[in-house]
Amino acid sequence: MNSVIVNKLRDLREAKRNESNNPELWTQEGLATRLGVTRQTIISMEKGTYNPTLSLAFKLANLFGVRIEDIFEYRDEKK
Amino acid sequence: MNSVIVNKLRDLREAKRNESNNPELWTQEGLATRLGVTRQTIISMEKGTYNPTLSLAFKLANLFGVRIEDIFEYRDEKK
DNA sequence: ACTTTACGTAAAGTATACTTTACATCATAA
């Protein structure tokens, strides 16, 4: 709780959605299904600072074809 | 649950513990303290497949001076 | 013997990631 994870999920997803010729793959629902999570989980993540499990982070990075650090940024709130 | 995270924590920690001139920094307890978790968490991780939060994975990578993928491996058990 | 250090185990509790269900809004199109 003295550290925060921020992410660029929303922007990355919309970019994919615009580029893709299968845009429905990149809706919240499409993403969720392919990740094996629910749409609520996507919504929570896109909403702001959210600390997912490592396995979900890996799955996302794989789907987007980038590294974890390209989606998530770790911010240290050191005292 | 159709995917698994394996890690090399134990080996990496012991290596650090042997190299270091401050070995107590690399005991389970030393590691735990610096990560802001308990020794039980370290034990659970070293014990086998464990799916930590992304923030903990980032902290570990920073402490060990490596990338997340150098500690954790994502294995897809796809159907 | 005894103390200390590092590691192991077990069991119950807390926090939070993630689910489930249900209903609402808004744009677009028939």
Place this chain on the structure above:
DNA sequence: TTATGATGTAAAGTATACTTTACGTAAAGT
């Protein structure tokens, strides 16, 4: 007007990461 697709919100439930406490063992030093 009615339908459909995509997003938003809210509330209660489940799974599991992580904590807390406590006790056990075994090695190494005194």
